[in-house]
Amino acid sequence: MEPDTLRTAIEAGARWIGFVHFEKSPRHIPRQAGAALVEAARAIRKDIEIVVLLVNPEPEFAAEIAAEWGVDHIQLHGAETNDTLNAIRRLRPEGELWKALPVSTAEDLEAVKAFPAADRFLFDAKPPKDADRPGGWGHAFDWTILKDFATDRPWLLAGGLNPDNVADAVRISGARAVDVSSGVEREKGVKDAAKIKGFASARL
Numbered sequence: 001m002e003p004d005t006l007r008t009a010i011e012a013g014a015r016w017i018g019f020v021h022f023e024k025s026p027r028h029i030p031r032q033a034g035a036a037l038v039e040a041a042r043a044i045r046k047d048i049e050i051v052v053l054l055v056n057p058e059p060e061f062a063a064e065i066a067a068e069w070g071v072d073h074i075q076l077h078g079a080e081t082n083d084t085l086n087a088i089r090r091l092r093p094e095g096e097l098w099k100a101l102p103v104s105t106a107e108d109l110e111a112v113k114a115f116p117a118a119d120r121f122l123f124d125a126k127p128p129k130d131a132d133r134p135g136g137w138g139h140a141f142d143w144t145i146l147k148d149f150a151t152d153r154p155w156l157l158a159g160g161l162n163p164d165n166v167a168d169a170v171r172i173s174g175a176r177a178v179d180v181s182s183g184v185e186r187e188k189g190v191k192d193a194a195k196i197k198g199f200a201s202a203r204l
Contacts, residue, residue: 001029003040005191010044012200015177017041018051018075021065026189027181034069051075051098059087066092073098075122085117100158102126106145118153122179125159140165143173163198 001019009017019037020027029037038050050071054062056078066074074088075098085097096119101111104126112121123146125139140160157175162183170178184199186192 001037001191005193005196006037006041007044008193008196009191009200010041010048012197014048014200016049016051016073018053018179018181019069019071020053022053022055022077024055031065031068034065038070049073053077056080059084059091062088063091066095071095073120075100077122077124082115082117085115089117096120098122098156100124103141103145103159105142106149109145109149112151112153120153121151121155122158123155124179140169143169146173146175149174161199163195163202166199167202 006017019029019034021029021031021034034052041048041050050069051073052066052069052071053075054065054077057065057076057080062074062076073096074092076085077100080099085099088097097117098120099115099118100122101108102125103109103123108126109123112118115121123141125141127139143157146157154177155175156177156179157169157173158179160183161169161178161180166178166180166183169175180199182188184191184195186195
C-alpha cells in the first residue's frame with residue numbers, strides 16, 4: 001500500500017487497516033516490509049488497529065509474524081480449523097482472531113458454529129472454481145441472507161463492495177462493519193485515493 005493511500009484510508013476514518021501476507025495475492029506484503037507499514041500507519045493515527053491477513057498459516061508462524069509486525073489482530077482467510085485458532089491463541093493470547101468464511105447461501109452462515117474460538121467473522125463471497133486464492137476477487141454474494149442472521153460475535157461484510165454499492169449492501173445486510181480491498185483499487189493491488197474517499201463518504 002502506497003503511503004498516500006494509507007494516509008487517505010486512515011484519515012477517512014477507517015477503524016482497521018489490513019495487510020495481506022500471502023504470496024499468491026496481488027496485495028501481498030513481503031515479510032520484511034510489514035513492520036515498517038504498521039509503524040507508518042500508527043504514525044498517522046495512534047489508535048488505528050492493524051490486522052494481518054494470513055492463509056492457512058502454521059500457528060507458530062501466525063504468532064511470530066503478528067509479533068514481528070506489531071499488529072493488533074490476525075485474520076485467517078483459508079481452510080483453517082477451530083483447532084488452528086486455539087493453537088494460535090495459546091501462542092498469542094492478545095488481540096482478536098478473525099475467521100473469514102466463504103458464503104453463497106444462508107446455509108454457509110452456519111459455519112460460524114464450527115469456530116467457537118473466533119472473536120470476529122468476515123463473510124466473503126465464495127471464490128471462483130479453480131481459484132488460486134480464497135478471496136480478493138471483487139465478487140459479491142446475496143446480501144439478503146444476512147438480514148435476519150444472528151450470531152453472538154461481531155462480523156464484517158466483504159466481497160465486491162465499492163463506493164457505488166456499499167450503502168445498499170449495509171442497508172440490505174444489516175452489517176455494522178465492512179471490509180473493502182479491490183473495490184477501491186485503480187488496478188489490481190493498487191489502491192485509489194479518490195475511491196477510498198468515495199467509499200468512506202458513501203451515504204449509509
